Amino acid sequence: MANSTMKSIKHSPGKNEIRKINAITYVNVAVAVIYHQNQYLLGFRDGSQHQGNRYEFVGGKIDGHETAKQALIREVAEETGIDIASNIAVKLGRLHHDYGDKQVCLLVYKVALSTQQYEAHKHRKQGLEGQALTWVDKSKLLAGDYNLPAANKTILEWLRLPAQIAITYPLAHFSDADHSATAWLQYHAAHLAQDTWVYVRPKATNKDTESNVKQLLRLRPDIHVIMPSALTEALTESLNSNEANEIAINCQIVASHLTQTQLMQWSDSHQGKDVSECNSALSYYSSYPLIISCHDAESIYAANKLAHARLEQQLSPIIGIFLSPVLVTKSHPETTPLGWQAWAELTALADMPVIGLGGLSPMMSVQAVQYGGVAVAGIRQFFQ
Numbered sequence: 531m532a533n534s535t536m537k538s539i540k541h542s543p544g545k546n547e548i549r550k551i552n553a554i555t556y557v558n559v560a561v562a563v564i565y566h567q568n569q570y571l572l573g574f575r576d577g578s579q580h581q582g583n584r585y586e587f588v589g590g591k592i593d594g595h596e597t598a599k600q601a602l603i604r605e606v607a608e609e610t611g612i613d614i615a616s617n618i619a620v621k622l623g624r625l626h627h628d629y630g631d632k633q634v635c636l637l638v639y640k641v642a643l644s645t646q647q648y649e650a651h652k653h654r655k656q657g658l659e660g661q662a663l664t665w666v667d668k669s670k671l672l673a674g675d676y677n678l679p680a681a682n683k684t685i686l687e688w689l690r691l692p693a694q695i696a697i698t699y700p701l702a703h704f705s706d707a708d709h710s711a712t713a714w715l716q717y718h719a720a721h722l723a724q725d726t727w728v729y730v731r732p733k734a735t736n737k738d739t740e741s742n743v744k745q746l747l748r749l750r751p752d753i754h755v756i757m758p759s760a761l762t763e764a765l766t767e768s769l770n771s772n773e774a775n776e777i778a779i780n781c782q783i784v785a786s787h788l789t790q791t792q793l794m795q796w797s798d799s800h801q802g803k804d805v806s807e808c809n810s811a812l813s814y815y816s817s818y819p820l821i822i823s824c825h826d827a828e829s830i831y832a833a834n835k836l837a838h839a840r841l842e843q844q845l846s847p848i849i850g851i852f853l854s855p856v857l858v859t860k861s862h863p864e865t866t867p868l869g870w871q872a873w874a875e876l877t878a879l880a881d882m883p884v885i886g887l888g889g890l891s892p893m894m895s896v897q898a899v900q901y902g903g904v905a906v907a908g909i910r911q912f913f914q
């Protein structure tokens with residue numbers, strides 16, 4: 531078992547079981563969220579174990595000589611007998627949690643089983659180490675029906691992310707219409723797929739945009755929205771009434787969005803500080819999870835630091851980053867895209883799920899997963 535002392539969490543996980551950040555010793559744990567369609571596999575921790583008498587995702591400590599993925603494959607085989615060596619392990623993220631008596635750094639992966647693998651293991655009620663195993667519905671898991679260790683709260687937030695996110699057209703796209711705001715509203719209300727996640731990006735926040743967005747949410751109570759932080763703040767302030775439809779609107783907001791510029795402003799003001807000294811972890815955005823735009827390694831490191839600081843301060847987590855541009859886009863043809871390979875290298879640095887953006891179609895969520903991300907987002911091809 532090797533030890534290493536690190537000042538920051540900037541770099542991708544090493545092979546060491548134990549790492550120190552800000553003088554805290556973390557035990558590295560590989561965690562596998564194993565699923566088939568909407569069925570998710572949970573184990574049950576024995577009362578004698580740390581965090582005992584709770585459900586858990588399959589996993590365990592990363593040995594000194596192992597990478598996180600090697601540990602994942604070994605732990606899943608040891609605990610369940612399922613061989614995931616040929617499955618894609620999609621990195622969700624890395625999170626630190628201080629239980630007081632033990633500090634863990636969870637490296638979390640999502641692993642979809644083939645139908646054949648699921649059929650072979652779906653009736654197994656006991657793991658190879660004698661622990662109970664259960665397949666549970668995703669909706670019940672996300673609703674909090676299973677008592678999991680506290681660190682897993684963030685994992686459940688990550689699991690909510692869909693494979694595709696639509697982004698609204700700018701108002702200027704409808705400038706030929708007699709009334710562009712009405713045309714914007716009608717188009718989006720009519721063309722968003724059922725239950726879709728949509729990043730509402732109006733480009734300006736004023737009373738008209740606020741009212742337009744509220745109308746969209748009233749017309750489409752099935753959709754889930756991500757909004758720029760300024761708009762989230764403005765809207766939530768105006769949603770303080772107890773009217774039922776206003777409360778319903780509030781529930782439709784799944785995340786606030788921060789630009790890379792906003793992130794780097796926070797980062798610059800915390801330059802050289804350890805995570806524990808970042809007492810402002812943007813707490814004014816605390817009530818909603820965050821999704822942040824990143825375009826390079828520096829901003830990803832900043833997002834990692836902010837994510838860690840927010841977890842320490844028990845603020846809602848960063849549930850993803852939009853990493854762009856993957857390919858050439860119609861709106862910014864002059865910008866050189868990253869390309870999938872460079873996108874994958876940057877994606878590996880992130881401590882949270884990565885969403886590809888820029889010149890992509892919904893079908894490309896398959897490529898995003900192959901290159902280490904979880905989802906894709908876009909405008910044109912993401913509407914019906």
Ligand SMILES: Nc1nc2c([nH]c(=O)n2[C@H]2C[C@H](O)[C@@H](COP(=O)(O)OP(=O)(O)OP(=O)(O)O)O2)c(=O)[nH]1
Pocket residue numbers: 559561579580581585586587588589590591592627632634636679680681682
């Ligand atoms: N496996 C697993 N561990 C989790 C989850 N959430 C969470 O906080 N943990 C914590 C609990 C433990 O402190 C640590 C896992 O350590 P462990 O004791 O199970 O590791 P191990 O399987 O190598 O066990 P052992 O050899 O020490 O018995 O991570 C989870 O979903 N799955």
